[in-house]
Amino acid sequence: MNAPIRVEGLSKMYHIGRRKDSNQTLRDVLSNGLLNRFRQVSRKLRRAQVEVDRQAEILWALKDVSFEIRWGEVVGIIGRNGAGKSTLLKILSRITEPTHGRAEIHGRVGSLLEVGTGFHGELTGRENIYLNGAILGMRRAEINQKFDEIVEFSGVSKFIDTPVKHYSSGMHVRLAFAVAAHLEPEILIVDEALAVGDAAFQNKCIHKMGDVAKGGRTVLLVTHNMGFISTLTERAMILEEGKLTYMGPTSAAIAAYFRQSLPQSGEDLRVHLDRQPGMVPALTSARLRDGSGRPKTVFVTGDEWQLEIEYVTDGKVDLQGAAFNIYTATGMQIGGLSTYMLSRPPYAIPAAGRVVFHVRDLHLCPGDYVVSISLSKDRYHDLDWVLRAVSFTVDKSDVFGNGFFLTSEQGICSFRGTFELEPEESWSRSPAHDAGSLFPAR
Amino acid sequence: MSAAPGELPAGPSSVLIIEPTHGWTSLQLKEVWAYRELLYFLIWRDVKVRYKQTVLGVAWAVLQPLMTVVVFTIFFGGLAKVGSDGLPYPLFSLAGLLPWNLFAQGLGQSAASLVGSSNLISKIYFPRLVIPISSVLVGLVDFAVAFVFLIAMMGYYRVWPTPSFLLLPLFVLLSACAALGVGMWLSALNVKYRDVRYVVPFFVQLWLFVTPVIYPASRVAGKLEALHIPRWVYGLNPMAGAVEGFRWAALGTVRVEGSVILTSVIVTFILLFGGAFYFRRVERTFADVV
Numbered sequence: 001m002n003a004p005i006r007v008e009g010l011s012k013m014y015h016i017g018r019r020k021d022s023n024q025t026l027r028d029v030l031s032n033g034l035l036n037r038f039r040q041v042s043r044k045l046r047r048a049q050v051e052v053d054r055q056a057e058i059l060w061a062l063k064d065v066s067f068e069i070r071w072g073e074v075v076g077i078i079g080r081n082g083a084g085k086s087t088l089l090k091i092l093s094r095i096t097e098p099t100h101g102r103a104e105i106h107g108r109v110g111s112l113l114e115v116g117t118g119f120h121g122e123l124t125g126r127e128n129i130y131l132n133g134a135i136l137g138m139r140r141a142e143i144n145q146k147f148d149e150i151v152e153f154s155g156v157s158k159f160i161d162t163p164v165k166h167y168s169s170g171m172h173v174r175l176a177f178a179v180a181a182h183l184e185p186e187i188l189i190v191d192e193a194l195a196v197g198d199a200a201f202q203n204k205c206i207h208k209m210g211d212v213a214k215g216g217r218t219v220l221l222v223t224h225n226m227g228f229i230s231t232l233t234e235r236a237m238i239l240e241e242g243k244l245t246y247m248g249p250t251s252a253a254i255a256a257y258f259r260q261s262l263p264q265s266g267e268d269l270r271v272h273l274d275r276q277p278g279m280v281p282a283l284t285s286a287r288l289r290d291g292s293g294r295p296k297t298v299f300v301t302g303d304e305w306q307l308e309i310e311y312v313t314d315g316k317v318d319l320q321g322a323a324f325n326i327y328t329a330t331g332m333q334i335g336g337l338s339t340y341m342l343s344r345p346p347y348a349i350p351a352a353g354r355v356v357f358h359v360r361d362l363h364l365c366p367g368d369y370v371v372s373i374s375l376s377k378d379r380y381h382d383l384d385w386v387l388r389a390v391s392f393t394v395d396k397s398d399v400f401g402n403g404f405f406l407t408s409e410q411g412i413c414s415f416r417g418t419f420e421l422e423p424e425e426s427w428s429r430s431p432a433h434d435a436g437s438l439f440p441a442r
Numbered sequence: 443m444s445a446a447p448g449e450l451p452a453g454p455s456s457v458l459i460i461e462p463t464h465g466w467t468s469l470q471l472k473e474v475w476a477y478r479e480l481l482y483f484l485i486w487r488d489v490k491v492r493y494k495q496t497v498l499g500v501a502w503a504v505l506q507p508l509m510t511v512v513v514f515t516i517f518f519g520g521l522a523k524v525g526s527d528g529l530p531y532p533l534f535s536l537a538g539l540l541p542w543n544l545f546a547q548g549l550g551q552s553a554a555s556l557v558g559s560s561n562l563i564s565k566i567y568f569p570r571l572v573i574p575i576s577s578v579l580v581g582l583v584d585f586a587v588a589f590v591f592l593i594a595m596m597g598y599y600r601v602w603p604t605p606s607f608l609l610l611p612l613f614v615l616l617s618a619c620a621a622l623g624v625g626m627w628l629s630a631l632n633v634k635y636r637d638v639r640y641v642v643p644f645f646v647q648l649w650l651f652v653t654p655v656i657y658p659a660s661r662v663a664g665k666l667e668a669l670h671i672p673r674w675v676y677g678l679n680p681m682a683g684a685v686e687g688f689r690w691a692a693l694g695t696v697r698v699e700g701s702v703i704l705t706s707v708i709v710t711f712i713l714l715f716g717g718a719f720y721f722r723r724v725e726r727t728f729a730d731v732v
Contacts (some may be wrong), residue, residue: 002457014730091460094567096729103460117565122491134483135566163494 012062076229110185114177120164153176196388254331274387299386300397315351349393484576503587523655538655541617548578551623604694613688623713677705
């Protein structure tokens with residue numbers, strides 16, 4: 001059987017200059033045309049210069065990408081913002097054409113580059129289900145058949161005949177996802193559509209996506225959320241500046257992605273490329289310090305660790321808290337702290353300022369770690385979220401003071417503790433053994 | 443983007459080849475047909491939203507031509523005495539306004555349609571032709587409402603339909619096709635050059651004056667003859683044929699110039715196919731610039 005998706009040498013070029021001028025007016029064209037004519041006549045020597053300018057205006061959003069996906073496979077695409085992920089999905093969804101190369105797709109394709117495409121505020125929930133369904137490529141009969149299921153999944157059945165402009169943003173998104181989730185193509189192309197709603201609804205979405213994947217469908221998924229990617233996909237590819245730099249097992253791909261140019265302490269975060277889409281750039285910097293407040297990026301197990309986050313907002317949104325999370329270089333989330341954990345309601349933080357988190361005792365084994373930071377409007381809604389805001393290393397050290405060096409081989413978490421030694425003959429008298437009901441003797 | 447023959451959004455055996463395309467490509471009308479449900483839903487959405495948002499709702503579809511007819515009757519029929527081929531002027535001008543409004547509204551809506559649907563175009567695939575087609579077809583709803591008004595006015599003036607009445611749909615179709623033909627050109631141009639949007643209303647306004655809505659075509663024909671220009675030249679304005687033909691079919695006006703109508707039909711076909719091919723040609727860049 002043919003591969004459902006086969007991509008060969010796919011490239012996409014944008015003229016940045018022309019793109020910026022997309023709103024050019026007829027006057028511009030006419031006057032430029034005249035000017036060009038004049039220039040041609042006046043001097044042909046300039047040609048070399050024009051050639052150089054032209055080179056600078058070109059951006060290869062995708063460059064010579066080739067891969068093949070097998071039937072029923074769920075494949076993730078990861079990469080920083082602007083790496084070409086969305087361009088790739090847009091080409092495969094036929095929204096835009098490639099400049100070179102070709103792709104062959106066998107089967108009915110459904111693509112979800114956004115939830116709620118074409119939703120209209122004046123129309124009721126019921127009407128929007130039909131409209132959005134039709135836009136996504138569902139037949140009317142198909143929508144009729146799944147209508148009740150969609151309404152039930154969305155959880156907005158009470159308001160189904162209310163215009164969606166009266167919906168809360170959560171309801172809006174739930175209804176939109178519900179329609180999308182009931183699209184049943186053989187090949188599904190998904191972009192970030194999952195990162196919507198509150199935590200509970202997100203969970204529901206992941207389960208639904210998991211069902212889709214298990215249903216033998218071929219899925220191509222782009223997301224910034226390493227958690228989703230590692231639960232949902234077996235293989236993943238990394239795009240870097242338009243090139244496919246890795247394709248293989250998801251765990252290895254995530255590890256490679258995290259290793260890719262780890263962020264530096266103090267980098268201006270407003271231009272950071274690992275910002276979750278839809279976030280407002282408010283976080284400005286993240287710095288790591290040691291216990292006495294001196295900048296530091298290499299720690300040892302058991303060190304005091306401080307994270308200083310600075311942010312600025314326009315003051316129009318009330319902020320409630322900030323948080324950080326530590327990830328291993330392979331993308332596994334280890335844990336973190338938030339202002340919610342460490343305080344009591346009512347929660348509030350100033351519109352602009354600095355939060356310093358103190359970790360007394362860094363219980364981590366040697367290795368590379370990255371820190372994500374977030375700023376939130378409330379416990380469930382982030383205003384800004386930067387995945388790899390800052391990174392640090394935990395170096396080998398003599399934690400136990402006996403010359404035993406912990407390494408990454410020992411895992412992630414470094415425990416502190418003691419042990420007691422009891423020879424076998426003392427067992428019968430030990431209290432632990434008396435409580436034999438718990439561990440019955442063989 | 444080309445699709446293998448028989449590839450449509452159906453069937454597990456379908457194969458889709460995505461490759462760069464160059465120059466002129468086929469219209470893929472088969473695919474547009476496959477997406478007819480989307481076309482239906484887009485029209486349904488526009489009609490629904492229109493009548494939900496406006497306070498006057500359906501009444502607007504009658505009020506607008508009614509008020510125009512009143513103004514035209516006072517100024518052109520009464521003061522300027524432009525003539526009306528022997529018909530009561532209000533009826534004469536209303537019969538001209540109906541196809542004209544279908545055209546003007548369809549043209550305006552379809553010219554703005556692609557830019558207005560940029561959120562759809564940049565997020566999902568469907569044959570882009572669906573967009574201008576649906577915006578022209580939405581106008582048929584207003585037309586239908588106003589048509590009832592025309593029938594009522596014909597009853598009032600005791601002008602009874604003649605057998606030519608059966609040809610009315612042809613002239614309605616001609617008006618819609620002219621709107622679509624020009625609309626496709628303008629909508630595609632509007633994606634690239636945003637000032638098209640400002641040019642369109644002005645353009646439509648001027649076009650009204652070269653179309654026999656306010657005055658009878660016979661007056662123009664007379665002037666042309668005096669200048670030794672054949673009458674069919676007036677038909678180069680596709681709406682001249684459409685409006686004159688509509689009026690003839692609806693009211694049974696005495697003289698209708700066959701050569702004018704034929705010329706208009708030919709021009710409309712050229713505009714329609716030229717527009718569709720041009721649209722398809724530039725379509726591939728829409729998502730990148732819209």
